[in-house]
Amino acid sequence: MATKKAEPAVQPENDKTVTLAPHTEIASDQLMTTNTGTRINDDQNSLKAGDRGPSLLEDFIFREKMTHFDHERIPERVVHARGSGAHGIFKVYEPMASLTKAGFLNDTEIETPVFVRFSTVAGSRGSSDLARDARGFAVKFYTQEGNFDLVGNNIPVFFIQDAIKFPDLIHAVKPEPDSEMPQAASAHDTFWDFISLMPESAHMIMWVMSDRALPRSYRMMEGFGVHTFRFINEEGVSSFVKFHWKPLLGVHSVAWDEAQNISGKDPDFHRRDLWDAIESGNFPEWELGVQIIPEEDEFKFEFDLLDSTKLIPEELVPVQRIGKLTLNRNPDNFHAETEQVAFHLGHVVPGIDFTNDPLLQGRLFSYTDTQLLRLGGPNFQEIPINRPIVSVHNNQRDGHMRQTINKGKVSYSPNSLGGGSPAQAKASEGGFTSYAERIDAGKVRARSKSFFDHFSQARLFFNSQSDPEKNHIVDALSFELGKVKTVAIRERMLGILSLIDKGLAAEVAFALRISVPQDPALPVNHSIPADGDPADYDSVMVEGSLKSSDALSMANTIKDTVETRKIAFLAADGVDEVSLKTVKAALEAEGAVVEVIAPRLNYIISANDEEIYVSHSFLTASSVLYDAVYVPGGTNSVATIEAEADAIHFLNEAFKHCKAIAADESAAQVLEATYFSKKIPSDFSEETVLREGIVVGGDAETLADKFIIAIAQHRFWEREKPRKIPA
Numbered sequence: 001m002a003t004k005k006a007e008p009a010v011q012p013e014n015d016k017t018v019t020l021a022p023h024t025e026i027a028s029d030q031l032m033t034t035n036t037g038t039r040i041n042d043d044q045n046s047l048k049a050g051d052r053g054p055s056l057l058e059d060f061i062f063r064e065k066m067t068h069f070d071h072e073r074i075p076e077r078v079v080h081a082r083g084s085g086a087h088g089i090f091k092v093y094e095p096m097a098s099l100t101k102a103g104f105l106n107d108t109e110i111e112t113p114v115f116v117r118f119s120t121v122a123g124s125r126g127s128s129d130l131a132r133d134a135r136g137f138a139v140k141f142y143t144q145e146g147n148f149d150l151v152g153n154n155i156p157v158f159f160i161q162d163a164i165k166f167p168d169l170i171h172a173v174k175p176e177p178d179s180e181m182p183q184a185a186s187a188h189d190t191f192w193d194f195i196s197l198m199p200e201s202a203h204m205i206m207w208v209m210s211d212r213a214l215p216r217s218y219r220m221m222e223g224f225g226v227h228t229f230r231f232i233n234e235e236g237v238s239s240f241v242k243f244h245w246k247p248l249l250g251v252h253s254v255a256w257d258e259a260q261n262i263s264g265k266d267p268d269f270h271r272r273d274l275w276d277a278i279e280s281g282n283f284p285e286w287e288l289g290v291q292i293i294p295e296e297d298e299f300k301f302e303f304d305l306l307d308s309t310k311l312i313p314e315e316l317v318p319v320q321r322i323g324k325l326t327l328n329r330n331p332d333n334f335h336a337e338t339e340q341v342a343f344h345l346g347h348v349v350p351g352i353d354f355t356n357d358p359l360l361q362g363r364l365f366s367y368t369d370t371q372l373l374r375l376g377g378p379n380f381q382e383i384p385i386n387r388p389i390v391s392v393h394n395n396q397r398d399g400h401m402r403q404t405i406n407k408g409k410v411s412y413s414p415n416s417l418g419g420g421s422p423a424q425a426k427a428s429e430g431g432f433t434s435y436a437e438r439i440d441a442g443k444v445r446a447r448s449k450s451f452f453d454h455f456s457q458a459r460l461f462f463n464s465q466s467d468p469e470k471n472h473i474v475d476a477l478s479f480e481l482g483k484v485k486t487v488a489i490r491e492r493m494l495g496i497l498s499l500i501d502k503g504l505a506a507e508v509a510f511a512l513r514i515s516v517p518q519d520p521a522l523p524v525n526h527s528i529p530a531d532g533d534p535a536d537y538d539s540v541m542v543e544g545s546l547k548s549s550d551a552l553s554m555a556n557t558i559k560d561t562v563e564t565r566k567i568a569f570l571a572a573d574g575v576d577e578v579s580l581k582t583v584k585a586a587l588e589a590e591g592a593v594v595e596v597i598a599p600r601l602n603y604i605i606s607a608n609d610e611e612i613y614v615s616h617s618f619l620t621a622s623s624v625l626y627d628a629v630y631v632p633g634g635t636n637s638v639a640t641i642e643a644e645a646d647a648i649h650f651l652n653e654a655f656k657h658c659k660a661i662a663a664d665e666s667a668a669q670v671l672e673a674t675y676f677s678k679k680i681p682s683d684f685s686e687e688t689v690l691r692e693g694i695v696v697g698g699d700a701e702t703l704a705d706k707f708i709i710a711i712a713q714h715r716f717w718e719r720e721k722p723r724k725i726p727a
């Protein structure tokens with residue numbers, strides 16, 4: 001579990017952060033200089049002829065400052081522009097030698113430094129964290145054998161099967177090119193036009209319409225390498241491998257209405273959450289999981305291992321947890337680190353290799369190519385955050401902004417003048433050798449028929465969801481297609497949905513008030529070659545033998561901890577100290593974060609005349625920024641809170657978003673003033689608390705215990721059914 005450290009937060013060092021230190025500038029107690037080190041006497045006034053001007057071209061101090069400012073921006077990433085990064089370490093549990101020779105997966109003593117960047121995909125750099133979207137989960141391991149990048153997402157499958165469709169997919173989802181609307185949203189015509197013509201996206205669509213696309217926190221989402229990769233051991237034996245990240249806090253989401261509100265109240269919600277957790281010593285942790293498939297089992301599955309629209313159900317191949325990632329240090333500078341970090345699937349180390357997944361193969365080209373534009377030239381690997389922790393020796397030279405001073409005359413190989421250096425590394429010396437997969441094939445532009453089952457895993461995912469999760473998918477599709485203006489696109493999508501699940505299609509059709517096409521033909525994949533026969537591109541209908549998989553539902557996630565959950569206490573002057581402090585202490589002992597919210601900022605005075613710190617007034621706080629809410633007792637405090645419209649709204653909204661709610665016995669009247677007063681259960685047995693998520697009364701310790709059980713459940717989705725809360 002994440003460890004809670006005493007303040008102040010430490011910024012742990014590792015082999016990578018040590019190499020960053022010489023590049024780090026600290027201005028404290030220093031005099032101001034130009035970029036050439038000349039001390040600056042006046043940074044307030046430009047050089048002028050007379051105190052009323054004009055300005056003089058001679059002013060090298062002004063010119064340097066302004067020129068640098070004029071050139072501050074670099075192109076944002078074409079996708080995944082909005083992101084947040086953190087440093088950390090990775091440690092393997094047991095040597096993995098039987099599967100891979102990768103050093104960092106074999107030495108249990110080594111703490112491999114990592115830099116991780118989380119991101120949304122579609123929005124631009126300044127967009128909200130809470131968009132309905134996949135999340136990027138990119139990890140750079142600075143290993144003793146060079147950098148290994150695991151550039152994954154929080155969803156284990158992808159929209160398309162062949163990289164050549166990626167520009168089309170992204171053009172469709174990005175804001176429409178004439179109006180540049182909508183920002184960071186897939187709910188528009190061009191996206192659904194494309195999707196409705198691409199049946200291969202059906203599985204991914206189920207995931208992005210599910211709660212997975214609305215994480216509560218980056219710290220509470222899974223990560224996936226998506227493609228099948230290869231492990232290679234010392235004997236050269238290869239196994240297929242799928243990579244997973246399993247968060248130790250469980251996988252949790254927010255509600256869609258909540259997400260939209262958070263986008264207004266705090267568009268940096270995920271960035272702030274990650275930053276604050278690390279600053280306060282609540283280091284986020286994930287276990288690295290692998291699914292291993294022996295080479296000889298390549299064709300044993302109902303789907304193709306090279307098809308990135310398919311996952312391997314954990315029931316078929318269990319996930320072995322092989323090591324732990326801990327994020328323990330925030331970056332010092334967003335631009336230098338998070339913005340300039342350059343990930344690429346081609347950054348591999350001996351022991352890890354690629355497969356022929358056509359999506360993976362295309363990505364191997366795209367990532368370096370995009371860095372050349374984004375970071376301005378071929379020397380981006382020399383930017384401190386991108387440098388490996390091992391030394392670099394080759395004959396690549398020059399280019400814009402070259403940092404390395406390569407000594408000597410020789411920059412070619414073979415050479416005799418340099419004594420043959422740098423010499424190629426034998427495999428026994430750690431030289432990378434590609435897996436000698438046998439290929440014997442004609443050169444064709446084609447897609448394998450083994451990729452044409454587009455629906456069985458979309459159905460598996462839908463069938464695996466709990467009822468509330470299914471409802472959320474229906475609501476999400478109704479919302480997204482409701483924003484689509486072209487009726488024909490909505491109808492085409494209903495055709496696709498009915499091939500996944502007829503009930504799902506019927507519910508979305510009901511919301512849109514159009515009818516589901518009866519027995520729709522299996523959709524043709526419309527990206528067919530000009531001379532192709534459409535019949536050759538039909539989807540095939542496969543009834544997968546696995547009907548449901550527990551690992552796919554977030555309802556089955558970890559629900560036994562309240563660590564790092566944010567709990568709002570609504571209080572005012574006259575608050576009863578025992579009822580506030582006892583519950584606060586109990587929650588904090590379990591690792592939760594408590595914030596007191598009051599009508600005015602700074603402090604309240606308790607019934608015993610003690611000042612109690614207030615984190616937010618109702619002006620700057622909102623229930624959507626908290627996981628649960630508690631109203632402590634105290635006659636005057638309760639009367640003030642009951643009369644405070646913002647407090648009642650806070651509670652109504654918390655109820656609407658299915659959060660745990662608690663009130664001291666004497667504060668019960670505050671809950672009576674809410675829209676959900678009729679839903680307050682009269683008994684508070686553990687069973688009721690687990691079902692309803694509302695706790696009122698009892699002594700403060702018992703109340704705290706029950707409240708903790710409720711918060712750990714995360715959400716009480718059953719409450720959504722009546723939809724009676726007008727908050």
Ligand code: HDE
Pocket residue numbers: 077078079080083117118119135136137138151152153158162163164166224225226227308341342343358359360362363366367368370371
């Ligand atoms: Fe990416 N992707 N991608 N992608 N991707 C980029 O590279 C691309 C795909 C992912 O935090 C770009 O440096 C193609 C799958 C992450 O810096 C670009 C295809 C997965 C990040 C690119 C895919 C990802 C990127 C843009 C289809 C999950 C952010 C900026 C073949 C496994 C990394 C950049 C960061 C970023 C291309 C599909 C994950 C353009 C061509 C599948 C996490 O190179």
